Amino acid sequence: MSRLIRMDATGHSTLAEWTTEDDPAFDAAVREFRAQLDLGYIGVLDQGKGKAEQVRELPRDAGLVIMRRPIAGG
């Protein structure tokens, strides 16, 4: 089961879940992903071992995609 989550004031919220075979669930996840991008969030695919990748399209086969806010110098 793949998950799209957003880090927010609640800790984190699960926005969508899908499997590679479930097209309607994946389409809903894609819509949610794009809506979050429009709100200014950034999609990140954590690959483990100290690596992460920014994604602009929701990968169907991803395990966990995280939406984060931008960072800035303090």
Add this chain to the structure above:
Amino acid sequence: MAAEAPALAELGQVPWRRRTDELYLRRQARTWSLWTVLYAVPFPSAAVLLLALEPLTAPVAIACLAHGWVIPELYAYRGASVLRPKGPRNERSEAAAQGFLGDLLGHEARELHRETGLALERSGMGVWLIGEAGALLLPPGGRRVHCFCVRTTDSELPPSDRIAHLLLALRTDEGGFATVANHAFCGAPWRVRRRLPVAMRPGLDAARAAARAVCRTPVHTRR
């Protein structure tokens, strides 16, 4: 998968900055060392000279000594301040955020975070120690520490989520992360350590030990 090249999206906010790399960090380290010498040597020298010429100038000599001591201390304080807890604690959601951050970290780093509130991350430039609104970088060898002021733009997040934001950005593009962050200080780790809250000091000790170990590890076996 439509993945982007490993460049941090936030780099667009600072197009005038040269991308941070090891060479830039070495230059910064040399510049900070020079500034420290320029503050720490002339003032005490002037104090000694004044006292030698005229003992009645003792008050001025004391003021010179104070300047020579206070100015480097203030810089080190600014460096340590990047790790100090900032913003709302959000205690109700912190437990969930801490669990999520723990999933991103390895076992050792997770334990260290629980003890100190700081996340340790080994990366190409050295060992990072990430706080809620800033990060320290100890290049291999652990003889110097670079202090960076950087934060997420959402101040309502629980502390562990703020750290997770910085950790994910760092993992996406280390050089970009260091470029977006503001370089606040560079100096010897002991100068920063004495200004850190007591609970955070083991975090810096662990990062320094990890950075020393990097120095002993052959380059081809580093992650």
